Structure formats: structure tokens, C-alpha cells
Amino acid sequence: MGMAMTTEPTEAPRKRRPRIRTLEVRRAAHLTAGIVRVTLGGPELEGFDTPTPTQHVKLFLPEPGRDRPVLPDPNLPRGEGPQPLMRTYTIRRLDLDRLEMDIDFALHSWGIASDWAANAQPGAVVGIAGPGGRPCPPDDSSAWYVLAGDEAALPAMGTLLEAISPSIPVRLLAEVPSANDRLDWNRANLQVTWLDRAGDAMSAGSRLEAALRATTAPAGSGRVWLACEATAMRRIRRHLLDGWGLDPSAMVTRGYWKQGEVNYPDHDYGED
Template sequence: MTAVPVAFIQVTDVARITPHMVRISFAGEGLDAFPTWPDQQLKLLFPRPGQSAPRLPEASAGGDAMRWYQAYLALPEDERPWMRSYTVRSYDPQRHWLTVDFVLHGAAGPDGPAGAPESGPATRWAAAAAVGDTLARYGPSADYARPLPTASADWLLLAGDETALPAIGSLVESLPPGIRALACIEVDGAADEQTFTTRADLTVHWVHRDGAPPGGGEALPAAVRALSFPAGAPFVWLAGEAGTVRTLRRHLVAQRGLDKRQIDFTGYWRRRLSQDDAPTEEDLAEARERVEAARTGRG
């Protein structure tokens, strides 16, 4: 694998685009020649309380990703920045800005005061972000770019909750003309819906929780089960809360008869657990399946 770039980035713009999502743009070192692709993942590092910028390991790792990560883990826990995975929503090649959409869940959203305990460190940071604030990025790496197989599928299904919205937006906006796509997206309510500009034949089904907590509910699985699928072989992209993703995948394989190789799936988050918590047995099984799928190809 190639070395994963690590660099500081500074906030250049902040915009609340829906009640539960804020769009933040960044500039920084290395963004003048930034590789781009849809559903582009990277990790952001957030400062600990009292820090104006996240503390990073010394540059002695020599650009090697594994050595850098080991040096990161060796930092004192109370100084080690929180690391969270995000999707690049867009990249501006003229201004050399990358843009990331942050979901404001928990009490940092519009339903509670910012900074309440149930809001995680990334959510608290995003809710209070201002121009000039500093984060760090780890990645992205082109080793993980996996384009949708639009040439081999008759149509596409994309399903997820609001954490999947940035990836779904980047995917549908990259689709060529003539591709039929269905998107089934769970959000809190109508005010959290977004619009996409795409050349594809796209139909979006919005699923509203109407105040119910995100993750683990039946709203999104019920909506997917109720869909009338077009004729032909689909390719399916799933992301969001891990348990919901597993439920959707089981339905598509067992009830809809899809081959597992027709489904790309990622659990972005887990109810009552953060990325700092140890993986569950289901998480490990999912990771093994994803590694095997990457090794053998999507089919």
C-alpha cells in the first residue's frame, strides 16, 4: 500500500445545511493535488480539551502508515486526538478545499443543548466549529477507492441513514447518464431531506423517524422491504448503523435472492458504542467478509 498522508487542515467555511447536518470546508497542506473519487473515506483527528490543534506523532515514522499509527497509539491517552471516519462530500479544485458533512446527533443537534454528555467529541466539535479552527486528516488513500460497477449492473440501490448521506450524494452525483438508481435514505424528518444534482435516472425515497432515535429501528428496513425492484440485476450499496446494515443485507440475500457479491456494505456506527470501543463479534465477522470481498473482487 502507498503511504497515507497526514496533515493539518483549517476550517474555511461553515454552513448549517439542515437541522441535523453542518457542512464544513477545509484548506491545508497537500490539498492542491488532492485525489478524488466518489464515496471517498478519510479519518479526521480532533483536538482534546485545551488544545488548539490535535497533537500528532513526530514525523519520524517516515511516511509509513503502520508506523505512524503505532506512534499515534503511543501518545498519552489524555493528549491523543480522537480519530473518526468521514466521507469527503466534495472537493473544489480551484480553491483546493475539501468539504465534509457532519451529522449533529445527540444533544448537539437542534433538540438539545450543545456539549451535553451524549454528544461525542466529533459532534461537539462540529456544532461549535468556526473559520480558522484546526483539525488533522489521515488519508485518504487511493488503495481504498472502489467505484460502483455501473457497467455490470442493470440498476443500483443505495440505502442508509443520514450518516450515509454524504457518500450517497457523492455517488449519485458521479453517475453517468442512463443509469437507473433508487436511493432509500432515513433521516429525522422532512427538514433533513437534501437535493442531489445527477445525470442518472434517480428516484429517492425519504424515510422519516419523526423524533425516534436513530439506529436499530425498523423504519429503513421496512421501507426497503416495501420497495418494488426494477427488472434486471442490481448492485446494492448499504451504509449506516451497523445493526441496520446487517438487517438490510440479510433481507436482500434471503428474501430478494441477491448474491452477496452484489452488495457493498459498511457499518459506519454502532448504537451505544463509539469507534473507540472494541469491536463486537458481529463487527469482526463483517470486517472479515469485507476483506474477502476486496480480495476476490465484487463479482
């Protein structure tokens, strides 16, 4: 008996939507006065791709006062239906054995994500999609690394510090809201400079800029990774090109947020 031949209807290829996973807060604890580490977990983390340093997730958060986040509906065209509340956060640590992920939130005066993290309780539900962002594998042939950033960039700098070969000297400059926001970095071959903003939020990035202007590039061919407020990032990037004489290929510069803007885009590399 012959098999009937069927013809599959041909469908226009659809742009793949990232999978959204629903996770719960397992615990939340202050790392410093202004930084809260939230550990998310749950069975849906199974199979999450191992991120390279600095990669991020898109975090879907509940509206204030709600228990569950609105998640994008894969059956609706983008932009239609209830709009999810989404922010970008670095994957600080992924532990697939425990099905856990750490995210470190810098608290600032107001913001959906900052307010949510400040009050996060075990059992609270969020959505995540990722990992996203250009892969940023460390370069083992680099003579040195300079890592520079503000409190929003501390988690990404942490992932880089863990990945850069211990034999490569690292100079880390971190601008934070107050002296109570310093972390205890442990690594051989590491020189750390903490710059305190002393509560002057509007000047974010200017102490980082001044510190980088006050020094020249270390000798030899090395690499810079920088992330901070977007306008300050552009000024610093200019100085790295003109003052330090770095080639654009030797640096990654990123605007992580911008004064006065909500949910700043995740792909501002200042290359304009």
C-alpha cells in the first residue's frame, strides 16, 4: 500500500523570538549600601546558554503593585498587546547545577528595576530572556587591561576580572555613589581605584573621566573596557582615542544608562 504524499504549506520564515523563562527570586541581599544582589532561580533556567563576560539578560518585571510581569505574546506582532516592562541587566553569575542566576542591581533615586530590586522578596516572579549582547571574550595576548565603569558596570567588570588571565595586569577604576559602595575585589596583579561621587548624581562619570585624563595608557599593547552614563562615556572614549592614542579595536566602550532616559537601549557602543 502506497503512502499518500502530503505537501506542507510553505510558511514565510518568522524571525525567531527569544525564549522567555519565568524565574523566582530565591534570595536578595545588599552587597553594599547601594547594591542589591538578587538570586533568581527555577527549573526554566535549565539549558540557559553559558554567557561570555559582560553578557546580559532582558528582565521582565511586574508593574508596581502587581505580582506577575507581563510577558511578550509570541503570537502577536511586536508592539501589539500589553507592553512588557523590560530592563537590561548583566548576568553576574550563572550556576546551572543549582539553577540559579545572580543579578546585581545598583539602586538609584527612582526606576522600575531599582525600586523592584530594593524590595525584592523570595518567591517574587520575573521573566528573563538571554544571554544577549556582543560576546566579549578576554584577549590573552593583551599586555594589560584597564576596566573602568560606574556602579551599573560593577557586575560586568566582575565577570571580566574572573575571565582575564591572572598573569595580565589589570587596572580597575570604579566610580560609585559613596564610599560605602566599594567591593572587595580579590585578584593578583590588580590595581583598584575607587572614586566616590559623594551623592552628586548629576555628575555621574565625571570623576571617572578626570581619573583617566590624569593618567596615560600603560606601556605595551593593551585593552580598555569602559561602561558608564552614556554622555560621559562619549567624552571618555574621545580621550582614549585622542589622548591615550588607542585604536578603536583596542577598546569596548558602552553607555549603560543615560541621565533622564528610561530603559536606555542595550547597544550603545559610542561608535557614532
